Ligand SMILES: Nc1nc2c(ncn2[C@@H]2O[C@H](COP(=O)(O)OP(=O)(O)OP(=O)(O)O)[C@@H](O)[C@H]2O)c(=O)[nH]1
């Protein structure tokens with residue numbers, strides 16, 4: 001049997017230390033208030049000392065489940081006096097998890113630790129706090145482990161994944177939009193290559209990005225390599241004829257110009273392209289390395305579009321996916337793909353909520 005002494009400013013803090021160091025199966029031998037020695041002790045609040053032990057031979061499940069941890073605390077001036085009660089079943093520290101503790105009482109230390117773990121992964125601090133609060137409330141209500149309630153809360157906000165359907169029963173028009181340089185054209189080329197070569201669909205390309213010669217050339221190279229036609233649209237209204245010329249194709253991918261979110265003409269142009277093309281799938285590309293405020297601005301500037309999914313690009317440039325979580329949380333839009341490098345077509349994969357969840361809480 002290992003016997004150890006733990007101090008805390010509050011009973012909860014000391015209990016959390018016991019649980020953290022000795023595990024859930026720890027046995028409380030005694031608890032008491034003590035004052036620090038000397039002058040300091042006179043002027044400071046007493047500390048709580050808990051002596052605890054771990055002993056594998058005690059069957060924890062034989063404990064008296066009818067009396068909750070909280071009741072025991074309340075019935076004894078806030079202390080658990082196991083010696084007085086003299087029963088082996090009083091010793092179960094894992095009832096901490098089931099205790100009817102109000103949120104305010106939840107150990108501040110542990111609470112902050114959980115928040116900071118999410119912040120370290122780039123989850124925005126207010127969102128991190130909200131997640132931990134919500135997870136803790138659910139844990140209380142549903143009497144489940146904190147780790148599973150946190151997992152459920154994270155998955156709830158991540159929503160679902162909506163990549164393109166691999167089996168098509170009619171022509172599909174797919175439009176890409178997003179800020180400048182996030183990887184729209186490269187991502188489009190990856191999907192066009194996969195659908196043309198791997199799935200053997202008849203694919204056509206349209207570019208509405210005619211602001212730069214280089215943009216047309218970039219897509220022309222992919223169209224030549226993949227041997228698929230490219231239509232160039234200089235004015236949004238020209239898209240109708242371009243689609244007409246590609247009417248025999250199974251899938252048509254439309255590239256649009258990257259625009260600064262301050263560009264006031266963009267909503268109208270994108271709107272016209274979407275309406276005239278009757279796009280079935282709209283992908284907003286957001287770089288995984290965009291700052292939190294950047295994500296807020298991007299999502300705000302595309303909120304006029306009724307239905308779209310998000311492709312998170314350049315995930316190879318970040319180590320944590322908190323920003324992807326932030327985008328899911330604030331946009332409420334489904335995720336679809338993540339891109340993982342510059343190679344066409346290999347560096348793309350379907351993004352599932354579990355990928356983000358595992359990155360955030362392992
Ligand atoms: N590291 C990394 N780089 C990428 C990824 N996707 C695209 N890129 C690079 O990002 C740069 C810009 O890519 P583009 O596809 O031209 O981006 P865009 O959004 O079409 O840019 P504009 O049309 O100018 O708005 C290129 O150098 C790409 O190779 C990715 O997943 N990871």
Ligand SMILES: [Mg+2]
Nearest residue numbers: 184185209215
């Ligand atoms: Mg481009």
